[in-house]
Amino acid sequence: MSDVALKHDEHRDDIGAKLGMWLFIFTELLLFGGLFLVYAVYRNIYPEDFHLGALQLNVTLGTLNTVVLLISSMTVAMSITAIQKGNRKLSMQLVLLTVLLAFVFLVNKYFEWGAKFEHDLYPGSDLVLQFKRGTIIFFGLYFFMTGLHMFHVIVGMVVLMVMWFKLKNKTINPDDNVLLENGGLYWHLVDLIWIFLFPLLYLIT
């Protein structure tokens, strides 16, 4: 066992690993950056229509989900501190709690989207196609942006579960926890993107 650990140490470069993760996060931000650009262009063309679209969104559910994600960012950060201080059990519990909060977010989102579909508010529906042009685009953006974000939440959950197993089999340990830090960074990214989506779609009316 100790031999394997030694070999592992030989190529270890925590700063390099984190640099890689930051670069990856950069590409993710640019991915959403393309959408923010589209949002900016159309909001500029159709300010009133966007206003009408935004009035249809459920601010309460949106706020609730924002709070859930903010707390989950805190729990994942705490799990990193926990493992650095040598408390593996607490760290695992906190990671699990983060996954749970992510799940709560998805359940909320399910109800939110479900209500929209019930009222025929989805891209390409007969009702939406009768709206003003800017409102059609607004709903297109709403579903596309939150949908892509939701996909990232699911990926984040998978990443966090992998972290949990790696904590369990001690691949992530008090001496070598850069993996958990990177997983945490990814989760913060998911949170951060939502922090931008929430005001753009729900609050600016």
Next chain:
Amino acid sequence: MTTTVPYKSYLEPHGKYRGLLDWLTSTDHKRIGLMYMYAIGAFFMIGVILGLLMRIELFSPGETIMGPQTYNGIFTVHGVIMIFMVVIPGLSAVFGNLFMPIMIGAKDVAFPRLNLFSWYIFIVGAILAVLSQFTGNGPPDTGWTFYAPYSTQTGTNVIMAVTAAFVLGFSSILTGLNFIVTIHRMRAPGMTWFKMPLFPWALYSTAWIQLLATPIVGITLLMLIAERLFRIGFFDPALGGDPILFQHLFWIYSHPAVYVMILPAMGVITEIIPTFCQRKVFGYKAIALSSIAIAGVGYLVWGHHMFTSGMSFTARWVFSFLTFIVAVPSAIKVFNWVATMYKGSIALKTPFLYSVAFIFLFMIGGLTGLSLGSLATDVHVHDTAYVVAHFHYIIFGGMGFAFFAALHYWFPKMYGKMYNERVADIASLIIFIGFNILYFPQFVLGLQGMPRRYFDYLPQFETGEILSTIGGFILFAGLILMIGNLIRGHSKGKQAPENPWGGKTLEWTIPSPPPIENFDTPPVVRKEPYDYE
């Protein structure tokens, strides 16, 4: 020189498995580079054959061997394969993987497993691209640019082709990320930024473009897919969207992608010229920093693809002006290459011949690019064969010839064998002649008004089109001769020495083919990379 100590080369089996699996599970950067090369070589030949089919169709006016719909499918597939699967990954994935870590004195890239993963993603994307030709309602017929609104409406298999481009982009991002971290973290002791060879410098600039530009095309292609599946309306005027926005988003990536192709090509040429002139490269820092400058300014010129699409006059002259600015760092490189040759003891070997051909063709491609970048002339030649000729001079004459140069330069190191140099010289000459006969007439045809992407033409264009097709066959013959010679060299060539060309960079200090771990003892760098005096 030194007697060779027995060692295990990276080509010999050494993994957990044997045979093909030994390669498919290997995280060795050299093997991954070779695997990229075989895959890209195969796709290149498919692309070449598709191109040749188009040339046969254009041999005479009217329908020669195919109808318009087939022709539309073929030029789309030719473009998708050549752009996304050959020239964009080409030099950085093949020679970047093979030699960048060695040239900076590292044992591997920063994330070897991610590197192998990128290769698999590349293969998945490539399979999707090939499948898009045979499944659904026929091959996509939009051209590789997938312009809306046609791409959102055509009944052909656009979604799969676009997904393929998306997946290939992901592979490109991960390779770029890997290279940036590798260059930042793994340079040998003593190798400061300005002691790093210029090929890694070019790859470093390229990697940043891959990282910063590719996500934009990723999201654009996702929007296109969503547009087709759910009618979200971003690019549909009837729903409030704007097709021009698609063009902007597409070119925000796809113009910098041109520099993803050409920067590593310039890097290769910068390695070859000092070696065969036995002279220190002229203006080391200027070359290194001009790579960064090209990457930076190249990000801001995408609008020059859209001068006729509808933009404000201010936007047009700004884009035109920036386009002219990019020519400056490119020209700096050309001046420096020529200045390096001055008073050098030039050895006219095959890699050098390809490099000189590169400079010649790149200059024609670059100067015609300026006439396309100026507003008045572009309106006249936009979407004509002139554009086709221009970008083939840059992409094939530039990136393609640099790839062949790199192949002949590093072949002895890669396999430890030599090819027949005389045959290689002849092949390079045939390729050069065939290339010019193929593409030069298209400049003239374009100026006379021959549109691109047409399967038919007016009788007055016949001479030029026939000439061009003949050139296509000469080029094809040259390619077969070149590849055949390399394959023969690989199996029957004589043993290659450690340093056949007298190069000074680190890859020439280790045996050919390189050992598994590259260096027995980590090298310490004290001198500049091109220390010939």
